[in-house]
Amino acid sequence: MKKLTDFNLTDALRSEIESAVKNRRIPHAIIILAGDFQSRIDLATYLSAASLCIDEHSFPCGECRVCKKIFSGIHPDVQYYEREKDKKEFSVKIVRESIKPDAFVKPNEADGRVFIIKDAETMNPSAQNAFLKILEEPPKGVRFILCCDNSASMLETIRSRATVYSLLKDNESDEDDEKSLKLAVELANALTSTNEYEFMSKTGVFEKDKELLKKVISKMQVLCRDALAVKNSSIILSGEKDCAYKLASSLSVKNLINLIGKLNELSDSINKNANLNLLITRFSSVLRQATRG
Ligand SMILES: [Zn+2]
Known part of the structure; x- marks a missing residue:
């Protein structure tokens, strides 16, 4: 399991995330920006475990049944979405036919659910607008994490509703x-x-x-x-x-x-x-x- 110190973050952001995790106040809409593709997804997974872990003292503990499933990628309440394999864009169809209906289903096992979009930079404007509607009236207990390579591709209306966590590049201090x-x-x-x-x-x-x-x-x-x-x-x-x-x-x-x-x-x-x-x-x-x- 990755620890928060394994991610290349500025000191200020690392302590911001630490305190959000410790106080169990992880934001309900997060954009994870920059860094590289895999680090963005790893941080999203880390935050999912941090929000759903059932240990009483430190989260994510990495040891409880929830953490184990999340870090193995098999927890039914942590879902990953990405554009279809043969498509260049993340289409509005995925938002309307998968994310939206899924978001209104009760959690299977955990106390909440986390939806992770792996390649939010490929969401076209209609996909983003459809997603925005979900964010405007978010279903209870659901967190949305959008992994995105640069903020320029996200609509201002989405950005303003989300907390942005920006990763540094590997060789960047x-x-x-x-x-x-x-x-x-x-x-x-x-x-x-x-x-x-x-x-x-x-x-x-x-x-x-x-x-x-x-x-x-x-x-x-x-x-x-x-x-x-x-x-x-x-x-x-x-x-x-x-x-x-x-x-x-x-x-x-x-x-x-x-x-x-x-x-x-x-x-x-x-x-x-x-x-x-x-x-x-x-x-x-x-x-x-x-x-x-
Ligand atoms: Zn745990």
Whole structure:
């Protein structure tokens, strides 16, 4: 059985999860983000055991009949869903014909049930909307855990109803995470500055570090989404309140949506191995443009 310390999490998030588990207050809707495919599912399984374990002192104990079944993948009250084998997308059919009817069935053995979606990033908008309806009036005692490789693919309406647990990549440390977040905040602030060279002057660090650029882009997306959340008065996820408020006050909803789109395109180009120097130039020009008009 994996322990919480086996997962690559920031210290802050690890203690948040620890306390949720200890107080038996694991959220009813969770999005497990980033990291790799298997770690996301392992963490979802861990959280299922943590919520259904029948030991009195420590959970998940790994020893009780509930834990044993969950960690062997055979507990009838912990269900996994994924897109059909020959399909690219997770279809609305699975939500309507499997998840929804299953969710209203009473638990077989445990005190509650956990539904895990292994590849939520492949849910198309109609699948997400159908799922949202279940989340809006969740059946009692059911937890939903969505494993997802990036938050950009989830609808804002789902994100705002779920607690996000974000894993780090294997080779990423807490320190790397802080460094990229700090830089993303500086760049986001520079985007709203009237001095157009301020942004460009901060991009030099990427010349030898493509991985850093990648991380900063994904952190900037979170900041922009947080700024949108401020405008919709929903929840901020990054913990960078000042930056989110600043972006929200200086950019329009249209600007922010534009920015998120451009950041997506840039991240696609990095994954397709585009020339790094050109990318850095585009990073500056395209993003500043997106904040205009
Ligand atoms: Zn147990």
